[in-house]
Amino acid sequence: MKVLAINGSPHEKGCTYEALQIVSNELKTCAIDCDIVHIGTDPIRGCIACMACAKMAPGTQKCAFDDDIVNALIERSRTVDGLILGTPVHFSGIAGSMKCVLDRFFYAGSKDRIGYLPAGAVVSVRRTGGSTTLDQLLHYLTYSNMPIASSRYWTVVHGSAPEDVSKDLEGVQTLRHMAKNLAWLINSLKDYKEYMPEMEPRISTNFIR
Numbered sequence: 605m606k607v608l609a610i611n612g613s614p615h616e617k618g619c620t621y622e623a624l625q626i627v628s629n630e631l632k633t634c635a636i637d638c639d640i641v642h643i644g645t646d647p648i649r650g651c652i653a654c655m656a657c658a659k660m661a662p663g664t665q666k667c668a669f670d671d672d673i674v675n676a677l678i679e680r681s682r683t684v685d686g687l688i689l690g691t692p693v694h695f696s697g698i699a700g701s702m703k704c705v706l707d708r709f710f711y712a713g714s715k716d717r718i719g720y721l722p723a724g725a726v727v728s729v730r731r732t733g734g735s736t737t738l739d740q741l742l743h744y745l746t747y748s749n750m751p752i753a754s755s756r757y758w759t760v761v762h763g764s765a766p767e768d769v770s771k772d773l774e775g776v777q778t779l780r781h782m783a784k785n786l787a788w789l790i791n792s793l794k795d796y797k798e799y800m801p802e803m804e805p806r807i808s809t810n811f812i813r
Contacts, residue, residue: 612702630783
């Protein structure tokens with residue numbers, strides 16, 4: 605079994621990577637592999653609400669923009685058993701490029717394979733803004749029918765340099781707990797497709813009478 609971890613930091617091997625590596629190491633003790641994929645520093649387009657992805661047949665849905673990492677992530681999500689989102693805190697929120705990735709990844713991908721994957725979220729922060737950023741990440745997961753691996757505390761670690769992360773003992777333990785819970789969810793839901801509920805057609809309202 606395998607988990608896809610998305611590193612949304614501009615720094616490939618920074619604090620967010622260290623946090624995801626802690627989760628990855630714990631998953632390996634549960635016989636689950638983890639691929640940490642860095643979104644890179646090349647320009648990433650934001651969603652323009654063109655709705656092209658919504659018109660594609662199930663199993664083929666992708667973003668209309670095909671010149672950055674988003675469609676590659678959607679394709680990889682079709683072959684994994686779990687998902688982890690990781691980001692640093694920028695102005696008490698998700699890093700800009702990661703926001704662009706997630707808007708398109710979840711809108712184009714959640715209608716196909718991403719929905720119902722067990723998932724977790726990790727935030728690295730120097731000082732404050734961790735809980736608001738974690739909340740933003742969790743919004744994507746709760747939008748997409750995804751079982752969420754929680755922990756005994758919020759999955760946020762502190763540090764201004766990669767070597768600082770391991771010094772946040774409570775934060776590191778919280779991440780390990782989340783990894784154990786994610787492994788438990790994945791193993792418990794191995795046959796989830798057989799028991800997936802039949803979803804009603806979406807009702808969309810705009811509250812204008």
